[in-house]
Amino acid sequence: MSSLNPRQQEAVLYTDGPLLVLAGAGSGKTSVITRKIAWLIAEKGVPSGRIAAVTFTNKAAREMKERVQSLTERGSTRGLIVSTFHNLGLRILKQELAASGLRRGFSILDQTDSKEILKEILRQGESEKDLAAVDAVQKRISDWKNELILPEEAVSHADSDDALRAAMAYQGYNRMLRACNAVDFDDLILMPAQLFREQPRILEKWRHRIQYLLVDEYQDTNGAQYELVRMLTHPEGRFTVVGDDDQSIYAWRGARPENLAKLQEDWPDLKVVKLEQNYRSTGRILKAANTVIANNPHVFEKSLWSDYGYGEAIRIAALRDEDAETDWIAGDIFHRRLQRGLHWKDFAVLYRGNFQSRILEMKLQALQIPYKVSGGTGFFSRGEIKDLMCYLRLLVNPDDDNAFLRVINTPRREIGPATLEKLAGWAAQRDQGLY
Helix, strand or coil, rough: CCCCCCCHHHHHHHCCCCCEECCCCCCHHHHHHHHHHHHHEEEEEEECEEEEEEECCCHHHHHHHHHHHHCCCCCCCCCEEEEEHHHHHHHHHHCCCCHCCCCCCCCCEHHHHHHHHHHHHHHHCCHHHHHHHHHHHHHHHHHHCCCCCHHHHHHHCCCCCHHHHHHHHHHHHHHHHHHHEEEEEEEHHHHHHHHHHCCHHHHHHHHHHHCCCEEECCCHHHHHHHHHHHHCCCCCCCCEECCCHHHHCCCCCCCCCCCHHHHHHHHHEEEEEEEEECCCCCHHHHHHHHHHHHCCCCCCCCCCCCCCCCCCCCCCCCCCCCHHHHHHHHHHHHHHHHHHHHHHCCCCCCCCCCCHHHHHHHEEEECCCCCCCCCCCCCCHHHHHHHHHHHHHHHHHHCCCHHHHHCCCCCCCCCCCHHHHHHHHHHHCCCCCCC
C-alpha cells in the first residue's frame, strides 16, 4: 500500500458499505481497483470466486486481471470474474438457460446482423433513405432495451406514428430472435435484469455468488446496467464503483452520467472518495482542463492537481480549412523532430472522426513521415468480408444459425421474417439447425 497516496489507500481499505470513488483523469483508478481486489482476497479473506469486477472493454478487463494476478499469490485468483458488462450477462444467461427461454448454443448477433433482420421486418430496400430509416428504428430499439422497456410497453406508450412503427418492429424483431435462438448485445444486459426481476430465487443465487462487486467507468453505465448492479448488491451495498461525470462521452449510446447522482438516492449511506492527484500531466494542462470542466453541470466538485511542475505553454492554431490544418500538423511534426532530436514514436495525433484520417495520411506520406493508424474499421468488420466469412462458417458447420441468418438473404432471395420464423420453429421442434 506504500505506493498509494492517502486518498487511494482510503478507497482500497473501505469495505463497510457502498463506495463511490470519484476519479479524475490520470488519478490512478485502475491501481485502486486492482489493489482493492488483491486486498479483499489476501487481507479480508473474501474468496476470489465471490468477487466480480466489471469494466467496459475486453482489453481493460484482460489488463485488470493480469495486474491482480501480479499482486496476489499464484492460484489465489481462481474463479475471479473480471469482465465486461456484456460478458457478465452472457455468463448469467449460459448458467440460467432454461429460465431465460434460450437453448444451448444460442447465437449472439452483432449490430450488422440485427440490421439485416430489421430490414426484412420493415421491408426496406438498400437506398440511403431506407437504410437511414432502419438505423433510426434500430437505435430506438436499442434505447428501449437499455432502459429495460419491453416490446409490449413500447407499443402501449407509443406517442407517434414513428414510435408505434418502431415498437411494432421491436415486437417482430424480438419474436424473430427468440424463434432463432438468438440474442443481440443489448439482450445480454436486458435479459439477466429481467430474469432477476421476475425470479427472486435466481437473483438470490447470484447475490450469493457475487459477494463483492467493483465497477469501472461508472459514468458510462446505462439504465439497464445500473439496475443490474443495484439488484446484485442490494441491500448490503457491498460494492465499489469508480467514475467521473466529467469523462462521460457516451450519452449518444445510452450512457447516463446521472447514475453517479442516483447512487446517493438509492444508497443514502454512500461514501465518496475523491482522487484528484493526476499522474500524467503538468500543471498547465490541468489548469486548462479544470477551466473547461468548470462549465459542466456538477453533482460532485473536484479539482485535479499535479506535482509534475507547470509545464510548457499550450499552443492554439486557428487555420482556414482542413487542408491547411493537416498541412500545419504534418509540418510541425517534421520540424519539431529535427529541432529537438525526437523520434517519430514521440508524436501522436488525435482526430474526432475516422473520416478525417485520409487527408492527414496524405500529408504525412508527402513528407515521408511513417505512421500507424489506430482504430477505424477492421478488415474483418467490413460487410462483404463478414458475408463471405459466414458462408465459410456454414460450410464448416451447417448448424451455425447465426451465419445462416446473415447470408440467407445475401444476395436477396425474398425470404421474409414470417418464413424464417416458421423455419426456426420447425428446426427447434426437431432439434436441428436452420440450414
